[in-house]
Amino acid sequence: MSSPAPDSGSRQPGSRSGAAAYVAALLALLVPGAGHFYLRRWGRGAIFLVLVLAALAVGVALDGRLPWYWTGPPLKRLATLGAMGSGLPPLILHFVLGYQGDLRGSGWEYGGVFIVTAGLMNLLLVLDAWDIAAGRKD
Amino acid sequence: MSHLLLMSTYAALISVFFAVLWRREPRAQLKLFLQLFLGLVLGAVALAWLTYPFPAGAPAPIP
Numbered sequence: 001m002s003s004p005a006p007d008s009g010s011r012q013p014g015s016r017s018g019a020a021a022y023v024a025a026l027l028a029l030l031v032p033g034a035g036h037f038y039l040r041r042w043g044r045g046a047i048f049l050v051l052v053l054a055a056l057a058v059g060v061a062l063d064g065r066l067p068w069y070w071t072g073p074p075l076k077r078l079a080t081l082g083a084m085g086s087g088l089p090p091l092i093l094h095f096v097l098g099y100q101g102d103l104r105g106s107g108w109e110y111g112g113v114f115i116v117t118a119g120l121m122n123l124l125l126v127l128d129a130w131d132i133a134a135g136r137k138d
Numbered sequence: 139m140s141h142l143l144l145m146s147t148y149a150a151l152i153s154v155f156f157a158v159l160w161r162r163e164p165r166a167q168l169k170l171f172l173q174l175f176l177g178l179v180l181g182a183v184a185l186a187w188l189t190y191p192f193p194a195g196a197p198a199p200i201p
Binding site: 044047048051054055058062097106110113114116121128138 | 144147148150151154158159162193
């Protein structure tokens with residue numbers, strides 16, 4: 001008879017409190033990798049920070065579209081939410097630097113994909129930071 | 139930049155991201171990276187080759 005499967009939701013030794021999970025997720029949502037830094041996953045946090053910012057930088061270098069559609073077709077609004085997943089960087093791009101991308105450029109679509117992908121990657125990092133803080137992952 | 143270079147850059151970013159996210163051991167990370175990267179690039183090239191006989195049609199209107 002096999003032993004029961006371990007409870008995936010059980011806390012591991014050294015796991016943090018429930019409040020720490022919220023803090024880690026919030027930090028991860030604001031700044032890519034910050035949730036992992038908060039949880040002292042320095043190496044992984046640094047890699048994720050570089051990856052998300054690199055995707056964003058490639059998108060901006062291509063003059064890609066920074067989706068900013070709060071009304072209109074649902075897919076465009078979803079793209080906007082996806083791009084906002086990077087946290088502060090796209091907000092700085094939009095509000096501080098006035099970045100919108102160049103519709104006439106050849107990188108409008110290509111770059112836009114990189115920008116949205118950066119946001120989607122960071123949303124996964126929010127979940128990862130949450131799981132680590134909750135003790136579901138190491 | 140060429141489409142192939144952009145696609146490869148995209149595939150590399152995605153592959154590194156998921157390799158680090160889903161695996162902990164460096165050897166397992168490298169294995170997953172190679173699987174994802176080669177799968178994305180070679181899969182896209184294969185798909186492009188398969189769709190080559192079909193005409194692209196008129197360009198999409200600019201939104």
